Amino acid sequence: MKYSIRSENQLVDYSQSDRSPYLGILWPIPISSSTMSAASVTSSAFRAAVKGAKHWPHKSPALTKAVDNTSNLSVPPEHDLPMGTWSSEQIREAVSDSVMLTWAPGKARHNTPILTHGEGVYLFDDKGNKFLDWTSQAVCSNIGYTVPDNVIDGTTRQMKELPFVYGGLGICEVRARLSSLISSILPGDLQGMVFPSSGSEANEAAIMLARRYTGKYKVINWYRSYHGGTTNSQQATGDFRRWFGGDHVPGFVKAMNPYPLFFDLAGETEAERTQMALNMLEEQILNEGPDTIAMVQFESVVGGGGVVIPPEGYMQGVRAMCDKYNILLHCDEVMVGFGRTGKLFGFQNYEGVIPDIVTAAKGVSSAILPISVCATRKHIMDAFDDKPLGWGSTYQAHPVAMACAYENVKYLLKEDVIGHVNSLEPVFEQAMEAISNNHPSIKQYRHVGMFGCFDVHLPDGSNPQLQHTAIDKAFVEYKKAYTANGLIGLLRPPHLHIAPPLTITKEELVDGFERQDKALYVLDEALGF
Template identity: 85%
Template sequence: MLTWAPGKARHNTPIITHGEGVYLYDDKGTKFLDWTSQAVCSNIGYDLPEAVIEATTKQMSTLPFVYGGLGISEVRARLSKLMTELLPGDLQGMVFPSCGSEANEAAIMMARRYTGKYKVINWYRSYHGGTSNSQQATGDFRRWFGGDHVPGFVKAFHPFPLFWDLAGATEEERTQHALNMLEEQILNEGPDSIAMVQFESVIGGGGVLVPPKGYMQGVRAMCDKYDILMHCDEVMVGFGRTGELFGFQNYEGVIPDIVTAAKGVTSAALPLSMTACRKHIMEAFEEKPLGWGSTYASHPVAMACAYENIKYLIKNDVIGHVQRLAPTLESEMRRLTENHPSIKQYRSIGMFGCFDAHLPDGSNPQLQHTAIDKAFVEYKKAYTANGLIGLLRPPHMHVAPPLVISEEELLDGFDRQDKALYALDDALGF
């Protein structure tokens, strides 16, 4: 069975046999350029460094598992120390769940038990996970699958609207309008009932939405003003995707109270995530339990993989590589937007980009919760025929190749997508 797609879709899903570099191969020998790092997670591609493989194998042979409630593995202490050194400010208390959903569940429980308050504010179009609380924290259609009955979650508008605009407003005015709206929500919900503001540093699945200049600084100040915790969800963009180690580091002076990450922590080689908090929050749990746990939290084999993966990112300046290639990604996205009338606009940051499609009259061809429109079926066929593989979430089309992609491979990928987009132009009636 599949998860976010109807089960019958498996009949059109390729059987992947192996990967090399930034390419995936199916059982028919077809070579695909991975254009979205699968689920924006295979950040260093498919030639894992020997150090990662050796450390993982060694950990399996010496201590394949220890339950975190019974003992502390050496690699857990080592990874905690490394992350404390890499995270800014006094972010130093951390747990290591198995996936992004679990990390965000831990963050929600942490915030509620620390503050004694219950409500959590999230953006519309955000995604925080598929488990009970994390699914209701999510701001897109996927929270409806759970019935939308879990209490305590309040949705705020992202400062980048999809269906309307503040005509004539400057970026500074748009930022202030968005902050005013958020503050009014906080006042009407009651600051004494709000435990946390939980935002993706950059909304990923919802379209690579980057907050405007000054917005995240304003959120940080507002959280301080009303004694609310600020949480940055880095599950998709953490560990280099935006050209910084963490996405929130794109916003000068912003240090969240809680940070969650996953995906890139092991470059998806093994399941692992992280929930980190500031020192005063960590100390508050010295005399009481966090209230969240998992059998496989702090799994030593996964942490051994993560430790060497993070070392590889730092020692090989993968983030610097992203920074150097980011202008090429942005210019190529502009080129394709100018070349194809079906593309309304694009956004990009680091090695993370997204196109928005539209109809000739300017309206959206579909929403994310509706069945895939036949126009995008034709586009997907052309996308695959041109040797690309990746996520498609109409009306958004993501570009997020592995962070280690070369400039030549990046340009080749855009040439392939350029050819595929002619099918979308025709199918949408341009």
């Protein structure tokens, strides 16, 4: 086979038989006149080429899987029936056809109970069963299910008068009122407010504003933590839910919690172990580079990871460390803010500590409507007078949600719900201690305010299940007994959370612990005790 090209007005032949022994190079051999005609034909194609970067002919694919994308603009008759009149079969069919779950596999929707209504601290299902809500659902229904009249009235009034204002287009009175009220009850100069729609969004806003304020980008979080399901908040999360997002968002650094799962920190006393935990954190900051770290972001009390309360002096040490290295401190109060721990905010359990940023969600509206808050200190607020925050949402500062939160917070304060929590804390403590002593499956317990957790262990003392693994059959049996005894709530083995509505009565609280006590006998047996 021959290759021809015109070079310096002479046709030359690149013959496979005349390859150089070095690198397979083809050396030019002059072409005789007898082959000129064929060579001319070959070279004519090359003469048609021009120097440049022209496109190749190409045709994009045509749509072959066309689908009818018109909509049915009529309301099917079953949707004109009053709410509450669908049969259980109709609900199950619609759920099977169109409902997706989030943190649970989709097939679980087929067995999720159909809840029809609530009253006080109780929930009712379509079969007439009555359940005591033992974890305020996701630790959020803080005043239960009998919504106070002032909350209903204030929310519906706002819906009638001005249902929506885009936050960058106008200011409504309820936004000014809620900002002022929360600023007045927060300690120190925490007074710059935005109101996203969820805890995840509030933490997303905190991360963005910390990075823009400091000009630095790293965020330090505990491994044993949860901060949300949006891109940055999920990466800030320490537990297994971070993996769902691929665990590849840069700028997040994980630190060990002061109470590790499988080892003890060095030290003879708790004070010495606390100092060791602080030394570990400071060495990590130095190795990462303080000038690269925008924020330390910790839950004031670790929630989903087992109600982990930092030891005495730890949060004060973290605050001092942030001051030393010019790093912002953010306390995530999404789960414990607005009274859960017996203080208005969880960080108030740590004397002298004021975070630079605080976020809260669930308790601000008692989950009646979706709203959260991200609050900053005044010097941070002032820094954004001449530049955007860098975070936003269409529903930030939604008037109807703010009206609900405004009236809910006033209710918490006027009815002294936090005082009620503190009055029941001794009952809570005694019940947890009695149950721990009564059941060999319980390794230990922790609580603060109306927030508690039992840790479960096996007969040999080992951990029965990590949170990211499929639920063990022993906990499946416990869940059945839990439900059979009239309790409903989240289950996060090996941790058993207790977080009833803050408005629960003493009699209801004692009753709830008695029900859990009965269910735990099933767990004892299932684990081999």
